[in-house]
Each structure stands twice: as structure tokens, then as C-alpha cells.
Amino acid sequence: MCPAGDNKWSKEAMYESFLLSNICPQDRGLNNGVWNQIELTCRKWAEQYGDIYIVCGPIVYRGEHKYIGANKVLVPEAFFKVVLCLGKHPKGIGFVVKNTNVKGKKDMWVNSISQVERITELTFFPNLDKSQSKKVKSGADLAEW
Secondary structure: OHHHHHOOOOOHHHHHHOOHHOOOOOOOHHHOOOHHHHHHHHHHHHHHHEEEEEEEEEEEOOOOOEEEOOOEEEEEOOEEEEEEEEOOOOOOEEEEOOOHHHHHOOOHHHHOOOHHHHHHHOOOOOOOHHHHHHHHHHHHHHHHH
């Protein structure tokens, strides 16, 4: 789920961004809309802050699922993205977006990293020390970025 636009530094990296290991069925309206806003914003943050860490992926809730294609590829109900900046002023933010043609701005889908961990049942950035982890995982304010 690494965007092709983040891989312009190498022809091979750009090619690999289209491999099946890096893609997931995503609603076209989401991909061209809110998700694109989030990707562009993350790219801007990387330029602004230098090294940032981004983790993203599908969310599959318990229950019945939609499948597509002859190979019955599972369609996730939502997607998440968490961003960590460990620069001079460490901070973190998360997003959870339904896999539909959602309208509006990325601001509507902001979550703390802790909230994304609760939803996904994943632990992000486990090697941070406790005080730093608590600070960066509890933030959910786009204005801080």
C-alpha cells in the first residue's frame, strides 16, 4: 500500500509499487478522494520533517465479507494509516477511513495512533520508550502538523 507517487526515486521501486503484495481492493472514490488527500499530506510531511515513519493497511472486521474476482479477493471494510515523526518535537497521528466513496476532507478521519491500535488490534512502534510512546500515540490534532 505504498503509493506509487512515493517511489519516483527509482524505476524499479515504481514498478514494485504495483505488485500484488502492495495492493488491496480500494473503492475508486476513496482512492481518488480522501485517501489521496492523506497520501499527499504524508508526502508533504516527509519533505517538511525529513524522516517519518508510516504504516498503513487494510482493516477487516469480524463477520461476513465482500469478495471480488475469479480468485475471490477479500475487500477490506476500511483502511488505516499511522504516521510518526521523531524529530525535534515528536508527534504521531492516525487515520481510519471506510472503504467506500467517502466525501469530505481528511480531517474527518483523524484518530490517535492508540485509537488505530485498538481498532486494528496491532501495536505500532513498539520500541519507543514508554513516555515518548504515550505522547506520540495519544495525539490526534492535524493542527500540530
